[in-house]
Amino acid sequence: MAGLVAGSIASNEGLSTILLRKGQSATAYSSGAIDVMGYLPDASEPFSSPKEGLAAVAGLLPLHPYSIVGYSEEVQEDNVVNEIVSRTRDAITWLKTNLKGTIAQLRGSFKSNIHAITILGTTKPTCLIQETMYSETLQEREDGVLLLAGITGYPDFNPSIAAKTYLEDRLASSGPPRKVGRCLLQITPFGKSYNLSSIEIARHLDHENSIEELANQLKMHVDQLGATHVALPPVLGLKNALENKKELEKLLGVEVFELLGFPPSVPGLRLQLALEGLFRRSGGKMLVGHEAISSFTTDNRLSSVTAKAPRREMQIDAKAFILATGKYIGCGLSGDENGIHESLFDLMTVTGTYHSAGDILPSRFTNRVAISPEGQPLYSCGLTVDPHFRPVKEDGVEWASNLFAAGSVLAGYDYSTEKSGLGVAATSGYSAAKNAINFIKEVF
Numbered sequence: 464m465a466g467l468v469a470g471s472i473a474s475n476e477g478l479s480t481i482l483l484r485k486g487q488s489a490t491a492y493s494s495g496a497i498d499v500m501g502y503l504p505d506a507s508e509p510f511s512s513p514k515e516g517l518a519a520v521a522g523l524l525p526l527h528p529y530s531i532v533g534y535s536e537e538v539q540e541d542n543v544v545n546e547i548v549s550r551t552r553d554a555i556t557w558l559k560t561n562l563k564g565t566i567a568q569l570r571g572s573f574k575s576n577i578h579a580i581t582i583l584g585t586t587k588p589t590c591l592i593q594e595t596m597y598s599e600t601l602q603e604r605e606d607g608v609l610l611l612a613g614i615t616g617y618p619d620f621n622p623s624i625a626a627k628t629y630l631e632d633r634l635a636s637s638g639p640p641r642k643v644g645r646c647l648l649q650i651t652p653f654g655k656s657y658n659l660s661s662i663e664i665a666r667h668l669d670h671e672n673s674i675e676e677l678a679n680q681l682k683m684h685v686d687q688l689g690a691t692h693v694a695l696p697p698v699l700g701l702k703n704a705l706e707n708k709k710e711l712e713k714l715l716g717v718e719v720f721e722l723l724g725f726p727p728s729v730p731g732l733r734l735q736l737a738l739e740g741l742f743r744r745s746g747g748k749m750l751v752g753h754e755a756i757s758s759f760t761t762d763n764r765l766s767s768v769t770a771k772a773p774r775r776e777m778q779i780d781a782k783a784f785i786l787a788t789g790k791y792i793g794c795g796l797s798g799d800e801n802g803i804h805e806s807l808f809d810l811m812t813v814t815g816t817y818h819s820a821g822d823i824l825p826s827r828f829t830n831r832v833a834i835s836p837e838g839q840p841l842y843s844c845g846l847t848v849d850p851h852f853r854p855v856k857e858d859g860v861e862w863a864s865n866l867f868a869a870g871s872v873l874a875g876y877d878y879s880t881e882k883s884g885l886g887v888a889a890t891s892g893y894s895a896a897k898n899a900i901n902f903i904k905e906v907f
């Protein structure tokens with residue numbers, strides 16, 4: 464997310480832009496919903512809107528990437544919150560506008576968080592969800608009846624457990640729908656009927672006629688329950704998900720939507736592919752399977768990086784560079800018995816409380832419980848940057864005048880507890896690119 468947003472912004476400005484991508488990304492593993500700010504760490508009540516969340520961050524977490532987004536020498540102290548909100552809104556609006564018409568078209572707005580339903584039957588506050596995950600009326604229609612449809616042989620989604628959890632949630636908030644049912648469907652991608660993955664099912668549903676077959680099976684369950692809405696796991700297709708949703712709605716006469724899921728994530732992959740399309744259309748050049756392995760610096764300026772692919776090595780010279788290598792999945796950061804390290808330039812790393820992370824044992828920075836409200840301290844580690852998003856050294860001075868950083872390689876926030884991952888990546892990518900463009904205009 465961070466690299467592709469930054470690259471698209473730079474390329475749209477007419478700069479010649481190259482994006483190196485070594486391999487897999489957290490973006491493709493994500494649920495594909497764009498979280499901006501859901502919770503403060505340790506809070507149990509979610510924010511009602513991204514704006515409310517950003518105002519809290521501005522007041523309490525001055526080194527959070529969102530707070531850095533709002534920094535500018537011209538901004539008066541009493542206007543910082545407005546600046547953070549307005550710059551983040553610009554980035555998120557840019558994303559929504561530019562993904563329109565793609566396989567990851569988004570719904571939602573900055574005015575309020577959506578409470579999207581997950582495959583566990585829980586809900587999570589998020590800013591934008593993919594159109595295929597959106598239900599216009601589920602939480603408004605007093606006579607709403609929700610059917611959760613699972614797939615035999617697909618172990619990631621248990622509709623019975625999800626129905627129970629979701630119904631408890633709705634009863635506690637005394638909102639509709641007040642009736643939730645479940646069913647199991649038979650889908651056999653290429654004849655396979657067990658241990659199915661979401662990607663296999665999505666590919667199957669991208670083929671002609673498969674949606675009609677699915678609608679035929681669903682029709683009986685919809686009629687039996689009197690369902691007004693049908694929720695499926697996120698498998699509606701990699702290429703044709705939105706068309707498939709619309710076709711199902713037409714054939715069944717009820718609203719159909721996807722739940723938020725876990726990796727491997729079809730909507731995450733749709734988002735990654737849509738962002739790559741956006742970058743290419745903006746004129747950017749993408750080298751997939753190319754790893755930046757070393758760099759050359761002169762006079763406080765990074766002049767080139769060397770990229771390595773299985774069959775070649777090349778030197779890439781540029782006026783400015785953006786480091787958006789992600790955290791542990793992307794491999795921007797790695798940890799061993801000596802500490803947590805930035806993988807490419809060996810930049811200084813810090814913890815979420817801004818102590819050195821270069822010598823902490825990763826095992827000391829993890830909780831035994833994988834998913835907990837306290838999160839994992841390891842997630843808050845990363846780079847510390849100056850107000851222009853340039854990584855700094857121990858003395859607080861930038862490592863190089865033309866190296867900017869964005870996305871989850873940054874320290875100071877835990878996306879898993881805050882529900883802020885793709886929002887921080889998009890906003891910091893957008894801001895880092897704008898800063899890099901200004902730097903080029905001023906210096907060259």
Ligand SMILES: Cc1cc2nc3c(=O)[nH]c(=O)nc-3n(C[C@H](O)[C@H](O)[C@H](O)COP(=O)(O)OP(=O)(O)OC[C@H]3O[C@@H](n4cnc5c(N)ncnc54)[C@H](O)[C@@H]3O)c2cc1C
Binds near residue numbers: 753793871
């Ligand atoms: C399971 C899971 C679910 C999540 N769900 C959500 C969600 O629902 N909503 C949300 O908002 N956030 C979610 N997040 C968080 C979100 O996905 C991340 O915060 C966000 O994707 C980070 O984006 P990024 O661009 O910084 O890094 P990444 O998406 O990880 O991208 C980094 C890229 O850099 C490349 N790279 C690394 N090193 C090099 C190198 N040396 N040379 C070339 N390329 C390199 C990698 O190959 C990768 O492609 C989730 C995360 C996970 C793990």
